[in-house]
Amino acid sequence: MSSDAHVIVNLDVPGPVISRHLYGHFAEHLGRGIYEGFWVGEDSSLPHRDGIRLDVVEALRALQVPNLRWPGGCFADEYHWRDGVGPREHRPRVVNSHWGDIVETNHFGTHEFMALCELLGAEPYVNGNLGSGTVQEMSEWVEYLTRADDSPMARLRRENGRDEPWRVPFWGLGNEAWGCGGNMTPEHYAHEARRYATFCRDHSANRLTRIATGAPDDDLRWTRALMEALSCLGCQKEPTNVFQAISFHYYTHAGEGIQSSPARGFSGDEFHRTMRTALDIDRIITAHTAVMDAYDPRGAVALVCDEWGTWWRAEEGTNPGFLEQQSTLRDALVASIHFDAFHRHAARLRMANIAQTVNVLQAMLHTSADGGLVLTPTYHVFEMNKGHQDATSLPLHVLSSPTVSVDGDEFSAISISASTTGSTALVSLSNLSADAPLPVRVELRGRAAGIRRARILTGDAADAANTFTEPTRVAPAPFDASLDAGALVATLPPHSFATVELDLA
Template sequence: MNRKISSMLLAAGLFCPVVASADTVTLRMDQINPEEVIMPEIYGQFAEHLGACIYGGLWVGPESPIPNTQGYRNDVLQALRDLKVPVMRWPGGCFADEYHWRDGIGPAKDRPTQVNNNWGGTIEDNSFGTNEFFNLCELLGCEPYLSGNVGSGSVEELAQWVEYITAEDGPMARLRKENGREKPWKLKYLGVGNESWGCGGNFTPEYYSDVYRRYQTYCREFSGNKLYKIASGASDYDYNWTDIVMKKAHSHMHGISLHYYTVTGWNGSKGSATVFTPEDYYWTLGKCLEIEPVIEKHAAIMDKYDEKKRIGLLVDEWGTWWDVEPGTNPGHLYQQNTMRDAMVAALSLNTFHGLTDRVKMTSIAQIANVLQAMVLTKDDQMV
């Protein structure tokens, strides 16, 4: 073994040399702390009704000439299977707090259209709804993460959505069965609102805490299904939000979210995804690495109210955010990826790996055709 490498490993406490000669080194691995586990959910994905993420990215419909399985495009389906996606968050994002789930069930031809007010004013036909999302998660073998509508919805609406998805019997279960799904799905992760400090309602943390406590009360557990309830957490450096929500609602949650984007632009521009200077490159990596002290400060606040670390911190939106590609809809957030983005992903994941006492899930934004996407599609092509 290279002496420099072995010295580094020894200094890191990764192994102890037991017997050494001129030709061999015998190693004994130190015992790994079983409490320090990198959860598979660290590699989670985020799919929002935004641009071509859902329509054209994941879903083309069963009548499309693009090769598909039950409406899911085959090339993307295989790519995501190869990626082994552990968890997928849907339907937003800002879209979630304007999404009414009953618009996305039943025969596709009977579903109403809606304007996507947050992302470019696109008219959506709601052909991809609850059944389509949960069936996709089954095809991929991943956990669904549902983001519930608190901003423009009601307690009853969210409660009935959980019942529709998970109940064996009752009025919502009968509705699900009428729509072609006999058995309930499993739902573990339930987000109660998204960015409630901003597009999810512009709440104060004091008011959101009370609203969260109310909503989560009526999200019941049916048929042995266990919910992991997640409060809408802070953006970046808003430590006050975390402090107040934890103080007022920590006993009613299993997790709290955090959003952090690597954005380095100025003067109203985030900068080009593909045209940048060495200085831009290093600024980007510097902004990316700031995520570590940000998480540590939020975690320290959580420790005040949850010293046993029962509550997980979920970084359920992260990644790079550049100006859209020229000639594309500004509201669709379509950007190319370069090695710079790959470095941001690597550095971010490496950071998450070291903070697993609190960080239990992360979701890169987003899975297809939006921001730091896993796949890009154009008509019947995909990379």
Template sequence: MRRNCLLALACALAALPLSAHAGEATATLHGDRDGGVISRHLYGHFAEHLGRCIYDGIWVGEESDIPNTSGVRNDVIEALKAIQIPNLRWPGGCYADDYHWRDGVGPRDERPVRVNIHWGQVLDTNAFGTHEFLNLCELLGAEPYLAGNVGSGTPQELRDWVEYITYDGDSELAELRREHGREEPWKLKYLGVGNENWGCGGEMRPEYYADLFRRYATFCRDLSGNRLVRVACGPNGGDRKWNAAVLSRASRQMQAYSLHQYTLAAPWNDKLPATGFDEAKWFSILHDSRNIENAIQVAEEEMDKVDPNKRIGLFVDEWGTWYREEPNTPGYGLYQQNSLRDALVAGISLHLFHEHNDRVRMANIAQVVNVLQAMILTEGPDMVLTPTYHVFEMFKVHHDATRLPVDLKGPDYEFDGKKTPALSVSASRDGDGAVHVSIVNTHAHDAMTITCGLEGVSSSAVAGRVLTASELDAHNTFAKPHNLEPEDFDGAKVEDGELTVEVPPRSVVVLSLTE
């Protein structure tokens, strides 16, 4: 019996992932240097009329048994407030270039029902329209970011939408807004002129789109003291040809330029599963997630040619992981689970946005509820916060803080002949002088020891939180909504002006350095 028990124990230990000795990394945190502001708008969000993002996810209607405020789920409102959502992009996505704003204003029982041609040809009641969206943004304290219809719309339609929303005089459109229940105009800062016009937004050539953008931008005016940031449609990933053509022809009329880059590490027609994966698929997604930096660099190079003073902001207004839809859900709904792997992708991506904060001024993860790399999943009255949500909550400390440059020398994570940096680190100082350090360890099995010199930082104590789990695909479900959440972290210490951190494998860590 004893021999059999020992044999069983040996077999069980052999089946566990090997954990090598901790990798060694060195770093210097430059608290005496100003790396520019990490805009809170890098932590922006995106909501599209797609699957169950709007209907069931955000909007349930005033008559619903689910607790709501003016038709919007209270649990979603509170969850988004808790991460201090800075902006929300709407109504798409591909949906934007077939959306006509007049369909979504006025009495709801009189609004037309339209076919959503992009996402399953389902019927959209237009119950959630302009007033509902802008009122939601006010509830959240978030800046609205509208994606305007260029693909099937007209310059007149978009300029009328701007007037309806922002004009405080006695025009016909302002009076129409008042008739619909809104006396005072809203403020609208961010206006996207089209979406993915190289693809679902019209299959346009960049030269043609550039001319259209100039036309639309000319008629979308600043009214009643409202000042627009007109956002031109940028490339799919690192498309240098699109960048060069649009920027050379239309940079003078734009205040911002968009970029879309998804992480999928697989062909579009054979995407990876969101859970139930092995280390090979863990590694491939984390490796692929760094492609977003190349796309940013390509855009920046072309932007610098026409805008060396960096007047124009780069908005990465669609990013995130894209997997196979969950079983028994429609493909057009893009409903996927969200695991520890996605939390690490979020941490890496946000760090890259920090590093490019002189040009990258907004980013919008796709999407906020029930679609792609969602913050929140809902099912009837139930709600689940995803691992990605928890990273956004942990990283709130970086909102509008000053980036502190970090020089990092660390090992690579190697797998099957490929490699990616094992560590990603970012640091900032907030308005009260507190210094925060966020760390991502992508390695599936190996802990990492970071020895970090602190220049210009006076600290004698450190506290932290960590998000990690033993399973690569750890995630939260409606049956176990608290399976993966941040916990207190005691693996860091400060001595003699040096920070030492024992970073667990497959983890996100956030530290606070205090006197």
């Protein structure tokens, strides 16, 4: 195998558009994700807008967050939306049995979430309660949010202070029905999804994308059952337009399963096992896509990965049920691997949501009650990659690459993707080796190109992280990349991620 990576990018051959919604986020009522993360309350001394923490909003606006999923997750299937509307002092307290067994105040509810989305410039993805709720309850929530006339729920919304309806484009029909959402079989849930979706109406000018909850990882039984609820195998008919998307969830770990190993202090082999697990996302998307193609060859139904990311043991000294973990360069590379796969599968995969946005799992931001805020390495991958949003993917071919070996398996040391907006292109590259630099030569074919900007994200160790005392230990820096006879030439340090922005002639 070659000692360097040799790649061809065809700048003049357009692929599918990379939906900006592949860069979506997730905020669950879990630990300090909502409370102390997004929401500090109207009595807080920290800068806020009606209780929403403004430095968090400002940091996330720089990512161009396209959509935000809420209120769960597992919490969604025990959440009753009427508990979270009306005067806060009258809202009932409930037990959050999934995450820490704590008392939930319901101070952050529907109106607060919609205000947060407006501040972020993000489209709301509301996840309804199919597990412990009723069809009527979910139907009325849609009406409350989106109906413009004097219907009962529209009147209730006005009584609670909001005259005009909101636009809610994305609607989840429960969450993880195979587990915390009801321990259902695929066939039973498929019937329930059809029933609930039927009564989630398109009110006024609002049009819902109804998202059926699907598989854990590569459990294709769920995708098959849901597609059979919409279409017939090989009949070439358009799928029944009951729900418009199917989701799946995939979490990355170091080989032993989620919550099994620490976020820091890992070995080189543990780093490489994590890269191997992250790379498996490509196989899983391919498998779900193959099932969907058989029932829906024209691609009417979208595939959605609305929970993804790393899941390590909780930080020592924190509530284990709050899922707080440090984010390192290893996590950043897991994100870059996922985005490269998402770009390759953009024809069918049209939305994804990292778990989660603030203080939980693979977070963008860590906050403290005294006003501290840290941008994680994963945050920087999102920021460096935001030029891919709504861009046209470009086909590429890895002709040769060094490989990484772990436990007798081998995988390529390079992960790469590229896109164009017409006059510009963005190339994203990752070195998945923990200890070896990676010389790269990327032939740019079809159009003349010049380098506008090149940046790199790396550090002195694979478990380097940003903390409140060292907030910029891992941050983007200028990258030494050049053009040689129409080829992009650079050397990626170990455990690094880089982006190169190109001007095209």
